[in-house]
Amino acid sequence: MKRAIPFAFLLVFAFVSATFAATDSDGPKVFRYAYHFADLELLDVHKHTTTDVMQAANPIGEALVRIDSKGVIHPLLLEALPEMSADGTLFTFKLKKGVKFHDGTELRASDVEFTFNRIFDPKTQNLNTWLCDMIKGAPEMLEGKAQTLEGFKVIDDYTFTIELGEPYAPFLAVLGCEQMMIYPKKACEEAGSNWGLTTFVGTGPFELAEFSGKEVMHAKRFEGYHGEPAKIDELFIYVMDQSTALMEYEAGNLDMVRVDNDVVAPYKTEEFAKNLVRVDLMGIIAMNMNVNMPPLDNVKVREAVSYAIDRQGLLRSFLDGNGTATNCMIPPGIAAHVDRPYEYNPEKVKSLLAEAGYPDGITLEAYVSETQEVAKVAVVLQEQFKASNVTLNVNRVDQGTYVDMRRAGQVQVPFLTWFKDISDPDNFTYTFYHSTSSQLFSSNWKDAKTDEMLARGRASMGAEREKIYLELEKYLVDEQRIVAPLYNPVFYYLVADGVSGVIYDNSLLRFYEVEISK
Amino acid sequence: MDFLLLKFILNRLWQAVVVLVGVTLIVFVMVNVAPGDPVAVMMEKKADAATIERIRQQMGLNDPLYVQYWTFLKNSFSGDFGNSYFQKLPVRALLARGFAVTGSIAVGVLLFSIAVGILMGILAAVFRGRSADRLIMLVSTLGMALPSFWLAIILQLVFGLWLKVLPISGLKSFKAYILPSVALGMIYAASLARLTRTNMLDALNQDYVRTARSKGAGETAVVVVHAFRNAAIPILTYLGTLMKSILGGSVLVETVFAINGLGRLLVDGIMKRDIPVIQGCTIYIAAVFVLMNLVIDLVYGLIDPRIRAAKES
Numbered sequence: 058m059k060r061a062i063p064f065a066f067l068l069v070f071a072f073v074s075a076t077f078a079a080t081d082s083d084g085p086k087v088f089r090y091a092y093h094f095a096d097l098e099l100l101d102v103h104k105h106t107t108t109d110v111m112q113a114a115n116p117i118g119e120a121l122v123r124i125d126s127k128g129v130i131h132p133l134l135l136e137a138l139p140e141m142s143a144d145g146t147l148f149t150f151k152l153k154k155g156v157k158f159h160d161g162t163e164l165r166a167s168d169v170e171f172t173f174n175r176i177f178d179p180k181t182q183n184l185n186t187w188l189c190d191m192i193k194g195a196p197e198m199l200e201g202k203a204q205t206l207e208g209f210k211v212i213d214d215y216t217f218t219i220e221l222g223e224p225y226a227p228f229l230a231v232l233g234c235e236q237m238m239i240y241p242k243k244a245c246e247e248a249g250s251n252w253g254l255t256t257f258v259g260t261g262p263f264e265l266a267e268f269s270g271k272e273v274m275h276a277k278r279f280e281g282y283h284g285e286p287a288k289i290d291e292l293f294i295y296v297m298d299q300s301t302a303l304m305e306y307e308a309g310n311l312d313m314v315r316v317d318n319d320v321v322a323p324y325k326t327e328e329f330a331k332n333l334v335r336v337d338l339m340g341i342i343a344m345n346m347n348v349n350m351p352p353l354d355n356v357k358v359r360e361a362v363s364y365a366i367d368r369q370g371l372l373r374s375f376l377d378g379n380g381t382a383t384n385c386m387i388p389p390g391i392a393a394h395v396d397r398p399y400e401y402n403p404e405k406v407k408s409l410l411a412e413a414g415y416p417d418g419i420t421l422e423a424y425v426s427e428t429q430e431v432a433k434v435a436v437v438l439q440e441q442f443k444a445s446n447v448t449l450n451v452n453r454v455d456q457g458t459y460v461d462m463r464r465a466g467q468v469q470v471p472f473l474t475w476f477k478d479i480s481d482p483d484n485f486t487y488t489f490y491h492s493t494s495s496q497l498f499s500s501n502w503k504d505a506k507t508d509e510m511l512a513r514g515r516a517s518m519g520a521e522r523e524k525i526y527l528e529l530e531k532y533l534v535d536e537q538r539i540v541a542p543l544y545n546p547v548f549y550y551l552v553a554d555g556v557s558g559v560i561y562d563n564s565l566l567r568f569y570e571v572e573i574s575k
Numbered sequence: 576m577d578f579l580l581l582k583f584i585l586n587r588l589w590q591a592v593v594v595l596v597g598v599t600l601i602v603f604v605m606v607n608v609a610p611g612d613p614v615a616v617m618m619e620k621k622a623d624a625a626t627i628e629r630i631r632q633q634m635g636l637n638d639p640l641y642v643q644y645w646t647f648l649k650n651s652f653s654g655d656f657g658n659s660y661f662q663k664l665p666v667r668a669l670l671a672r673g674f675a676v677t678g679s680i681a682v683g684v685l686l687f688s689i690a691v692g693i694l695m696g697i698l699a700a701v702f703r704g705r706s707a708d709r710l711i712m713l714v715s716t717l718g719m720a721l722p723s724f725w726l727a728i729i730l731q732l733v734f735g736l737w738l739k740v741l742p743i744s745g746l747k748s749f750k751a752y753i754l755p756s757v758a759l760g761m762i763y764a765a766s767l768a769r770l771t772r773t774n775m776l777d778a779l780n781q782d783y784v785r786t787a788r789s790k791g792a793g794e795t796a797v798v799v800v801h802a803f804r805n806a807a808i809p810i811l812t813y814l815g816t817l818m819k820s821i822l823g824g825s826v827l828v829e830t831v832f833a834i835n836g837l838g839r840l841l842v843d844g845i846m847k848r849d850i851p852v853i854q855g856c857t858i859y860i861a862a863v864f865v866l867m868n869l870v871i872d873l874v875y876g877l878i879d880p881r882i883r884a885a886k887e888s
Contacts, residue, residue, distance in 0.1 A: 095843070098661050098663070099663055101663075104663060179633055180633075182633055199626075200629075250663070253663070254664060269835070270835075272835050295833065297744060300728060301743060301831055301832065304731055304732065304736050304743050305743050305744060307736055308735060308736050308739060455611065455846075456611070457609070457610060457613075457615075458610040460615045460616050461615060464615055464624070497624075
């Protein structure tokens with residue numbers, strides 16, 4: 058039996074030892090990026106709302122225009138930016154000739170028409186119709202009263218017009234969103250329910266090689282691309298747990314990885330600092346105040362609460378500098394952003410509360426989803442508020458319950474996390490404070506003056522427009538105090554040596570200029 | 576097949592149907608009484624009430640609950656659990672994909688657990704009270720105490736990052752199965768080692784072992800043929816339990832290794848209120864439990880003549 062011992066150990070570890078061999082090597086021009094993209098379940102941008110899907114789809118598909126990281130709009134599938142009628146409702150587009158989809162067919166106006174009809178066809182179950190439902194005939198299509206979009210007219214193979222129901226200044230910016238990428242009619246119809254799962258064809262610099270939901274998107278350079286061809290041969294976007302992705306990066310198996318703010322500290326050290334990229338985002342983390350739920354129906358109380366926030370303390374002690382304190386709802390880089398001062402003053406809070414009839418302080422109820430990162434911020438504010446006689450009870454609930462409550466307008470103190478969809482102040486104001494949508498974010502702000510300014514903002518252009526939003530933002534934040542902006546978020550990425558050309562477009566990355574020189 | 580066995584199988588299959596129908600009812604009630612509208616979760620902040628209502632209508636979520644349940648029950652019997660609200664794929668296809676992944680890891684876990692657990696258990700019993708026994712019991716205690724996901728990360732660090740001999744994540748090659756199998760299998764191997772040791776000690780003290788030794792049988796033959804065969808029944812029961820647990824998937828280990836198995840499928844479904852996925856996964860897990868119990872009962876009879884005789888009498 059004793060002789061059996063070495064043999065037994067041999068058997069036990071044969072399972073492992075047989076595999077100790079050299080690892081595979083990758084080709085020289087393969088770019089591999091990973092993050093825990095929890096929502097990367099498909100590539101059809103009509104069927105998801107999150108950045109995860111847009112990130113994986115954007116190397117493959119393209120919209121009519123492209124917006125650079127400074128917010129400037131450039132023609133992409135167009136010869137030039139569209140001509141706009143004097144009243145701002147009719148746009149005439151001319152497609153660039155010779156643009157090929159990955160299946161070899163040429164982009165025509167009929168493909169654009171198909172895409173726009175698909176966007177509003179109820180059978181599509183598009184979750185992003187809100188972006189562009191100002192196009193004439195969109196409501197009728199969504200309600201099943203029309204089969205085609207009244208506001209879309211094909212003039213010839215390369216020319217078409219889009220008519221809006223009413224002027225909407227950010228319309229061109231909307232056309233640059235990932236959700237508006239142009240699909241090829243033939244390929245999309247042939248793929249049927251497999252579109253975005255096994256088949257996904259666009260005009261982008263990369264063509265889809267393989268997609269496995271929640272696992273990997275693998276694309277190869279499209280040799281027939283209408284613009285400057287991609288410099289890398291292959292692109293992989295992996296779905297990976299954060300710690301796994303960081304290990305893979307450190308082992309040299311990834312070229313780039315996004316690093317969550319709560320684990321970034323060890324990567325700010327000398328060893329990794331040269332590879333760490335910080336991206337300040339056009340986004341906002343803010344604390345809304347529900348004007349339907351006393352005592353927040355009193356503007357003096359709302360003002361008091363805004364002085365109970367120590368933004369610098371939050372940024373310094375809890376967020377470790379991973380963000381930028383702000384007191385403006387519109388982030389830097391977007392028209393009408395201002396550097397409004399903010400003040401942390403517990404004594405002023407107590408005094409304002411006493412004036413409002415609450416000398417003994419107030420109690421507020423915040424609800425946060427257990428999956429929200431901002432849940433931790435709420436707990437920090439809870440501690441800060443104690444010095445001001447403001448008790449903030451932080452209730453953690455699951456995502457489904459939280460969304461139900463927030464949409465019903467039942468959260469007294471809801472927290473907002475918002476990254477821009479379009480680089481426009483409308484995206485940070487109308488969305489939350491127009492009377493038709495404020496309940497969804499639990500501010501319940503229904504105010505004729507706000508609605509009127511928002512409508513004027515949508516219909517105006519240029520400097521006049523910026524003035525409207527400056528006035529509006531001041532009215533909401535500084536006068537009515539329905540929201541307390543907290544900070545603008547940041548993302549971090551680790552980028553391997555030898556990698557260049559990644560374009561950081563807010564929360565999205567663009568890979569068409571990536572170069573690897575290892 | 577003898578009549579009694581056939582009757583036994585049919586009886587158990589009938590019970591399985593009753594259990595599964597009960598499971599469909601409980602799951603349906605639970606996912607529908609739990610707060611959280613799947614469409615609101617799906618659209619998060621980006622849609623008004625009218626849009627949500629329209630999408631709910633298109634997805635059939637506004638039908639009366641009894642209609643929804645009947646449709647679900649009827650379709651379930653043909654294995655059609657509908658399409659995932661988020662992944663847009665048939666749940667059947669997602670289950671098949673998840674099962675292929677989880678099942679393949681289950682094979683690795685089973686091989687690892689049996690190889691390590693039984694071997695270590697036998698060795699500990701044979702060398703009872705000596706250093707080898709104490710070492711094996713210490714390691715098995717540790718193995719039972721270590722959380723799988725923690726062990727997974729340590730294995731990734733050691734074998735993937737530092738030694739660079741095994742893949743850190745994914746399931747692209749045979750080698751990639753090793754770390755998940757070890758991480759998941761460690762707790763089972765440790766339990767199996769302790770269980771095997773206990774049963775082997777009991778068997779080694781039996782009269783038939785003494786008889787075998789007195790007849791001059793070799794020590795290996797005594798241990799493997801005479802003692803282990805009789806110690807195998809409780810071990811078999813444990814293996815059945817082990818299979819049931821493994822085939823349900825492990826969300827933590829699957830997440831750590833970036834594997835799309837059944838554990839992740841179910842937990843993601845719950846988090847997002849993806850009702851078809853929750854229902855499909857739950858019925859699958861219930862079916863695995865029912866089936867494995869049936870298999871264990873049948874195998875008992877095959878390997879142990881005493882149980883077969885009891886059933887016949």
